[in-house]
Amino acid sequence: MEPVAGEHYHKQMIGMLEAIWGEGFLSPGGPEEVARLVAGTDFAGKSVLDIGCGAGGIDLALVKNHGAGYVCGIDVEDTVLSHARALIAREGLGQRIGCLKVAPGPLPFPPASFDIVFSKDSIVHIPDKAALMAEVFRVLKPGGRFVASDWLIGVDGPPSPEMAAYIAAEGLDFGMASPGRYRAAMKLAGFEEIEVVSRNAWYRQQARTELDRLKGPVGAAAAKIVGQAFVEENIGIWSRMIPVLDSGEHCPTHLKGRKPD
Ligand SMILES: C[S@@+](CC[C@H](N)C(=O)[O-])C[C@H]1O[C@@H](n2cnc3c(N)ncnc32)[C@H](O)[C@@H]1O
Numbered sequence: 637m638e639p640v641a642g643e644h645y646h647k648q649m650i651g652m653l654e655a656i657w658g659e660g661f662l663s664p665g666g667p668e669e670v671a672r673l674v675a676g677t678d679f680a681g682k683s684v685l686d687i688g689c690g691a692g693g694i695d696l697a698l699v700k701n702h703g704a705g706y707v708c709g710i711d712v713e714d715t716v717l718s719h720a721r722a723l724i725a726r727e728g729l730g731q732r733i734g735c736l737k738v739a740p741g742p743l744p745f746p747p748a749s750f751d752i753v754f755s756k757d758s759i760v761h762i763p764d765k766a767a768l769m770a771e772v773f774r775v776l777k778p779g780g781r782f783v784a785s786d787w788l789i790g791v792d793g794p795p796s797p798e799m800a801a802y803i804a805a806e807g808l809d810f811g812m813a814s815p816g817r818y819r820a821a822m823k824l825a826g827f828e829e830i831e832v833v834s835r836n837a838w839y840r841q842q843a844r845t846e847l848d849r850l851k852g853p854v855g856a857a858a859a860k861i862v863g864q865a866f867v868e869e870n871i872g873i874w875s876r877m878i879p880v881l882d883s884g885e886h887c888p889t890h891l892k893g894r895k896p897d
Contacts (some may be wrong), residue, residue, distance in 0.1 A: 643810050645716045648692055648862045652870055653860035656846050660723050662716070663757035664842055664888070667697045668758070669785070673890055674702050677783050681705040682751035683773060685743070687768075687784075688712075688758020690719030695733045698754065709751075710738045711758075713862025748777045755784040757888070759840040763811030766817055769825040776895040782827065783892055785835065788815055791883045799885045802876040816865030818891055840881040847874040 640646065645653075645662060658666045665672070680703035688710025689695055698704040711717050717735045724733045737742055740762065753772045762768050772782050789795065789812035794805060803810050813821075815832045822830050849855070855867045880886040 640714055641715045643715055645690065645713050647715055648866055650716065651720055651862045652858055652866060654691070655848065655854055655861070656870075659693045659719065660695060660696060662690040662693075663785070664839060664846070666693070667701055669702065670694060671786050673756070674698070674754075674783060677752065677781050677892075679704045680754065682704055683749070684708070684752045684754050685710065685745070685750040685770075687743075687753065687755040688761065689720060690716045690756075690758070692716075692723040692733075692735070692873060694754075694756050695720065695735075696723060696727055697730065699728070699732045703731070704752075707733045707754075709733065709735045710743075711735070712738060712740055715859060737817075739825070743771045743775050745775045747774050749775045750780060751777055752781045752783060755786065757785055757787055759784060760787040760810050760812055761808070763813075765821040766824055769821040771817075773825040773827060773895055774829045778895055779897045780895045781892065782822070782895075785890050786818070788812060788818065788887045788889045790814065790887055792817055792872050796820070796880075796883070796885060797878070798883065799880045802873070802880050802886065805873045805876045815887070815889060818889070821877065822891070822893045826895065828896055829892070831890070831892040831893040833890040836881060836884055839857075839888045840878075843878055843881055847871065847878065850874060860878060 653662045657664055682705055684704045684707045686695055686707055686709040687712050695707045695709045698707050717737055720735050724730055753776055792814045819832050850871050859867045
C-alpha cells in the first residue's frame, strides 16, 4: 500500500509498533493490559463501540478473550483500518467485528446504540474531551459503561521542556489533558461511578523493558521491516518518554464511568 498523505499511523509506524507491542496493537500491554482494563466489566454478548480501533488487536482481544458480542471499531485513518480488516478476516471474525472509517467529531450513531463504549490510548488524539464524553454518553444505552485507557498529562497548562520535547519527538497530534479535566468532562456528560486510575507506575517499568528490547533483538528484527533509521528514531522517542514517565507528567490512565439507568 502507498503511504497515505497526512496519516500518522502509516505502514512503517504500524510495523514498528507491532514489533514492540504485538500483532495488531498500537498501544502498550497487549491482551494482558486489555484484560486488566476490562476486569470488573462484563463484556459477554455486549455491543461495543471501540473509539480509535487502530490495527485490530484490541477488537480481536475483546471478542476472543472477553466474549464481546459485536464490536464496531471506528478510526479516522485508512491504513490502520485495512490492517485491522485483514487480521479480522484471517481470524474469521468478520461477523463479530466491523471497522468503520469516521471523521473526527460527533459519533455517527443514533442515541443508545451500544452497551459499552471502549477506547485504548486513542482519545489523546481528540482535544475536546467534554464534547467527546457528551457523545460517548449519548450513544450508550442507559446503564451502559465507558471503559477506556488513555495517555494523560499530569497537569493542564504548558508542558515542561522535557514533556514538550517528548511530544515533539512523537510527531503525533496529541491533545493531552489532565485527570481532572477528564473527570470533569465525564461528570458534565452525566456519568456516575467515575473511576480515574493512573497506570504510570506500571508503564514506567514497562517502557524501560520496551526500550531495552528496541535496542536489542526486537529493534534488529524491526529494522529489517521498517529500516534502521526509523528504529533509531523510536529509540529517541522512548529515551525522551522515560524521564516524563518518571516525573509523572506523562500518565497513562484507566477511565471508567456508568450511564445512569
Ligand atoms: C495509539 S493508536 C491506538 C489504537 C488501538 N486502540 C490500540 O490500542 O492498538 C490511536 C488510534 O486513534 C486513531 N484516532 C485518531 N484520532 C481519532 C478520532 N478523532 N476518532 C477515532 N480514532 C482516532 C488513530 O488513527 C489511531 O489508530
